[in-house]
Amino acid sequence: MKRIGILGGTFNPPHTGHLLIANEVRYAGDLDEVWLMPTAVPPHKTAAGDATAEQRLHMVKLAVDEIEGLRASSFEIERGGVSYTYDTMSQLIQDEPQHEFYFIIGGDMIDQLPTWYKIDELLQIIKFIGVKRPGAVSASDFPVQMVETPQLDLSSTLIRQRFLEGGTVQLLLPPAVEAYIREERLYGSSTSSK
Template identity: 60%
Template sequence: MKKIGLLGGTFNPPHVGHLIIANEVRHALGLDEVRLMPTAIPPHKMNPADASPEQRMHMVSLSVAHIPGLKASSFEVDHGGVSYTYDTMKRLTEHEPENVFFFIIGGDMIDMLPNWYNIEELLELVSFVGVARPGTDGRTSLPVTMVNVPAIDLSSTFIRQRVESEGTIRFLVPDQVADFIHQEGLYGSQGFTK
């Protein structure tokens, strides 16, 4: 039996904040691995100029390629469609019944957790791990194990805006991800400075 952490999200693009969270939770809880799992189609709308699911998956793979204990998971991208955590966890626990799963969420998601789709059933499939995010309460009456991580006020939205304005994203994303964004011309990146 393995203890598997899951960090879901759009990863549009993945950044160092994601990697810090995954690594800190892995070590704090003694997890065998943490999988970064991009959504296929998030429940909220994406901008047509955003990276495709395949491009986001590739960037996640580049991000974790040489980090022990962190892995990229194409589970939701391969399945396709809108990604609801309950549906994903139902399929994943059926596919890997021998493993125990820990779903990592930020303070913004903790605040909204009571409203998640099929939350009561979801709590039977997975344990939630919360990490604080600047500007959120991170409080709920539901069972969430909190892990302290260094506060990094960084978002994918900020990185997309920085790229679009031709600013630098050095140290905000792994170099391989910056190269891929530039090569693919993502987020209006034709003239940005790595």
């Protein structure tokens, strides 16, 4: 039975912080793989409509392409609709009973766990692995296995703003993702970098 971590999110765009968390949790949590799973329609935050679900998935594939143990998952995008963790994980467990799943959440999401859809039922089927995030309390009465990772205060919002303003994004996201964003002219980017 493989131990699989699920790192969900909008990934609009995927960046170095996402990859750092996925890789650190993979090793610290003794996981076989971590699947980065872009949401189709996220319930917690709505991203600007300038990158489609398919484009976000493609960027995740580019980001993890050569990183051992990390994989892009199209599961939620293929399902479509609002992405509630309970519904996603119930279906994933049904489809992939040979795996044991762990759901990776940042400190900001840990603080919001009491508001999650069917949280008590969710805790019956998966285990949470939490990572601290700058500015979040990262504490919960719910069982969350905390993993120490280097904290990088980096967001997709910041990166989209940098593209819009023509600022540098070097080292903030993988070069292949930056090239794709410029090629597709996402986030108000130009074809050349600074």
